[in-house]
Amino acid sequence: MSVQLEREQRVTARGGARGAAVQRAPVNFERLRAPFSLRCGALLIDYIVVVGVLALTTLAARVFGGDVRRGSSFILTVGYLTTAAVAFLNFVVVANLSGRTLGKWVAGLRIERRDGEALSVRRALLRHLVGYPLTLLTLGLGFLVAAFNPQGRALHDWLAGTVVVRSRAPRVSARSLK
Numbered sequence: 001m002s003v004q005l006e007r008e009q010r011v012t013a014r015g016g017a018r019g020a021a022v023q024r025a026p027v028n029f030e031r032l033r034a035p036f037s038l039r040c041g042a043l044l045i046d047y048i049v050v051v052g053v054l055a056l057t058t059l060a061a062r063v064f065g066g067d068v069r070r071g072s073s074f075i076l077t078v079g080y081l082t083t084a085a086v087a088f089l090n091f092v093v094v095a096n097l098s099g100r101t102l103g104k105w106v107a108g109l110r111i112e113r114r115d116g117e118a119l120s121v122r123r124a125l126l127r128h129l130v131g132y133p134l135t136l137l138t139l140g141l142g143f144l145v146a147a148f149n150p151q152g153r154a155l156h157d158w159l160a161g162t163v164v165v166r167s168r169a170p171r172v173s174a175r176s177l178k
Helices: 003-013 036-063 071-099 104-105 123-136 141-148 155-160
Strands: 109-113 161-164
Touching: 003 071, 003 161, 036 071, 036 109, 071 104, 071 123, 104 109, 109 123, 123 141, 123 155, 141 155, 155 161
Parallel strands: none
Antiparallel strands: 109 161
Protein backbone atom coordinates (compact mmCIF):
# COMPACT_ATOMS: atom_id res chain seq x y z
CA MET A 1 0.00 0.00 0.00
CA SER A 2 1.37 3.39 -0.80
CA VAL A 3 1.88 6.09 1.76
CA GLN A 4 -0.95 8.15 0.31
CA LEU A 5 -3.39 5.21 0.36
CA GLU A 6 -2.42 4.41 3.94
CA ARG A 7 -3.21 7.98 4.98
CA GLU A 8 -6.54 7.96 3.14
CA GLN A 9 -7.55 4.69 4.76
CA ARG A 10 -6.76 6.04 8.22
CA VAL A 11 -8.84 9.14 7.57
CA THR A 12 -11.81 7.23 6.13
CA ALA A 13 -11.59 4.75 9.01
CA ARG A 14 -11.99 7.70 11.41
CA GLY A 15 -15.12 8.78 9.55
CA GLY A 16 -13.60 11.46 7.31
CA ALA A 17 -14.51 11.91 3.68
CA ARG A 18 -12.04 11.78 0.83
CA GLY A 19 -13.25 15.01 -0.74
CA ALA A 20 -13.29 16.99 2.51
CA ALA A 21 -10.33 18.87 3.94
CA VAL A 22 -8.15 16.03 5.14
CA GLN A 23 -5.63 16.28 7.93
CA ARG A 24 -2.50 14.34 7.11
CA ALA A 25 -1.72 11.49 9.46
CA PRO A 26 1.92 10.75 10.21
CA VAL A 27 3.37 8.07 7.96
CA ASN A 28 5.23 5.07 9.32
CA PHE A 29 8.08 4.90 6.79
CA GLU A 30 9.73 2.20 8.87
CA ARG A 31 6.84 -0.19 8.16
CA LEU A 32 6.58 0.67 4.47
CA ARG A 33 10.34 0.96 3.85
CA ALA A 34 11.59 -0.88 0.79
CA PRO A 35 14.15 -3.58 1.60
CA PHE A 36 17.61 -3.01 0.16
CA SER A 37 17.51 -6.31 -1.75
CA LEU A 38 14.26 -5.33 -3.53
CA ARG A 39 15.75 -1.94 -4.44
CA CYS A 40 18.81 -3.66 -5.90
CA GLY A 41 16.59 -6.04 -7.87
CA ALA A 42 14.50 -3.17 -9.22
CA LEU A 43 17.61 -1.25 -10.28
CA LEU A 44 18.97 -4.38 -11.96
CA ILE A 45 15.75 -4.78 -13.95
CA ASP A 46 15.89 -1.12 -15.02
CA TYR A 47 19.47 -1.45 -16.22
CA ILE A 48 18.78 -4.75 -17.98
CA VAL A 49 16.10 -2.95 -20.02
CA VAL A 50 18.47 -0.09 -20.93
CA VAL A 51 21.41 -2.36 -21.73
CA GLY A 52 19.09 -4.70 -23.66
CA VAL A 53 18.05 -1.84 -25.95
CA LEU A 54 21.70 -0.94 -26.46
CA ALA A 55 22.61 -4.57 -27.21
CA LEU A 56 19.80 -4.90 -29.76
CA THR A 57 20.81 -1.74 -31.58
CA THR A 58 24.46 -2.80 -31.59
CA LEU A 59 23.43 -6.15 -33.01
CA ALA A 60 21.32 -4.39 -35.66
CA ALA A 61 24.32 -2.22 -36.57
CA ARG A 62 26.43 -5.34 -37.06
CA VAL A 63 23.81 -7.19 -39.10
CA PHE A 64 22.54 -4.32 -41.26
CA GLY A 65 25.73 -2.25 -41.35
CA GLY A 66 26.53 -2.77 -45.02
CA ASP A 67 29.32 -0.25 -45.44
CA VAL A 68 31.07 -0.68 -42.12
CA ARG A 69 32.11 2.92 -41.69
CA ARG A 70 28.98 4.81 -42.73
CA GLY A 71 26.08 2.38 -42.29
CA SER A 72 26.90 0.96 -38.90
CA SER A 73 27.89 4.33 -37.46
CA PHE A 74 24.49 5.76 -38.41
CA ILE A 75 22.65 2.77 -36.92
CA LEU A 76 24.82 2.95 -33.80
CA THR A 77 24.08 6.65 -33.42
CA VAL A 78 20.35 5.94 -33.71
CA GLY A 79 20.82 3.12 -31.19
CA TYR A 80 22.57 5.38 -28.70
CA LEU A 81 19.84 7.97 -29.06
CA THR A 82 17.16 5.29 -28.65
CA THR A 83 18.90 3.94 -25.54
CA ALA A 84 19.10 7.44 -24.04
CA ALA A 85 15.41 8.01 -24.84
CA VAL A 86 14.38 4.71 -23.22
CA ALA A 87 16.46 5.51 -20.12
CA PHE A 88 14.97 9.03 -19.89
CA LEU A 89 11.43 7.71 -20.36
CA ASN A 90 11.87 4.99 -17.73
CA PHE A 91 13.78 6.94 -15.09
CA VAL A 92 12.16 10.37 -15.43
CA VAL A 93 8.86 10.37 -17.34
CA VAL A 94 7.40 7.08 -16.11
CA ALA A 95 8.76 7.71 -12.60
CA ASN A 96 7.06 11.11 -12.60
CA LEU A 97 3.73 9.84 -13.93
CA SER A 98 3.40 6.69 -11.84
CA GLY A 99 5.97 7.00 -9.06
CA ARG A 100 7.69 3.89 -10.37
CA THR A 101 10.23 2.82 -12.90
CA LEU A 102 9.72 -0.46 -14.74
CA GLY A 103 11.96 -2.27 -12.25
CA LYS A 104 10.21 -0.78 -9.24
CA TRP A 105 6.85 -1.78 -10.72
CA VAL A 106 8.00 -5.39 -11.07
CA ALA A 107 9.48 -5.38 -7.54
CA GLY A 108 6.35 -3.79 -6.04
CA LEU A 109 8.06 -0.54 -5.01
CA ARG A 110 7.13 3.11 -5.36
CA ILE A 111 9.00 6.44 -5.20
CA GLU A 112 7.28 9.10 -3.11
CA ARG A 113 8.19 12.39 -1.53
CA ARG A 114 8.93 12.40 2.18
CA ASP A 115 5.56 14.01 2.86
CA GLY A 116 3.75 11.25 0.94
CA GLU A 117 2.86 13.36 -2.08
CA ALA A 118 3.45 12.25 -5.67
CA LEU A 119 6.85 12.67 -7.30
CA SER A 120 7.18 15.90 -9.31
CA VAL A 121 9.10 16.33 -12.56
CA ARG A 122 11.70 18.47 -10.83
CA ARG A 123 12.32 15.87 -8.14
CA ALA A 124 12.43 13.04 -10.68
CA LEU A 125 15.00 14.96 -12.74
CA LEU A 126 17.04 15.79 -9.64
CA ARG A 127 16.87 12.22 -8.37
CA HIS A 128 17.81 10.48 -11.60
CA LEU A 129 19.92 12.98 -13.56
CA VAL A 130 21.89 14.45 -10.63
CA GLY A 131 21.55 11.95 -7.80
CA TYR A 132 22.34 8.74 -9.72
CA PRO A 133 25.51 10.10 -11.37
CA LEU A 134 26.64 11.54 -8.04
CA THR A 135 25.98 8.18 -6.40
CA LEU A 136 27.99 6.45 -9.13
CA LEU A 137 30.85 8.91 -8.68
CA THR A 138 31.12 7.74 -5.07
CA LEU A 139 31.74 4.23 -6.50
CA GLY A 140 28.31 3.05 -5.40
CA LEU A 141 28.61 4.14 -1.78
CA GLY A 142 25.54 6.32 -2.29
CA PHE A 143 23.49 3.18 -2.98
CA LEU A 144 25.00 1.39 0.01
CA VAL A 145 23.74 4.15 2.34
CA ALA A 146 20.23 2.72 1.84
CA ALA A 147 21.28 -0.60 3.37
CA PHE A 148 22.25 0.99 6.70
CA ASN A 149 19.85 3.91 6.88
CA PRO A 150 16.76 3.19 9.05
CA GLN A 151 14.54 4.86 6.45
CA GLY A 152 16.22 3.04 3.55
CA ARG A 153 17.12 6.26 1.74
CA ALA A 154 20.09 6.35 -0.64
CA LEU A 155 22.11 9.44 -1.57
CA HIS A 156 19.84 10.27 -4.52
CA ASP A 157 16.82 9.99 -2.21
CA TRP A 158 18.37 12.47 0.24
CA LEU A 159 19.07 14.93 -2.58
CA ALA A 160 15.56 14.78 -4.01
CA GLY A 161 13.68 14.48 -0.71
CA THR A 162 12.18 11.13 -1.71
CA VAL A 163 11.77 7.71 -0.17
CA VAL A 164 11.23 4.33 -1.82
CA VAL A 165 8.42 2.38 -0.17
CA ARG A 166 6.54 -0.82 -0.81
CA SER A 167 3.45 -0.45 -2.93
CA ARG A 168 1.64 -2.72 -0.54
CA ALA A 169 2.22 -3.28 3.16
CA PRO A 170 4.26 -6.42 3.89
CA ARG A 171 2.20 -9.52 4.53
CA VAL A 172 2.08 -10.91 8.03
CA SER A 173 2.24 -14.70 8.18
CA ALA A 174 0.38 -16.77 10.73
CA ARG A 175 3.70 -17.98 12.16
CA SER A 176 4.90 -14.48 12.97
CA LEU A 177 1.70 -13.80 14.95
CA LYS A 178 2.32 -16.72 17.32
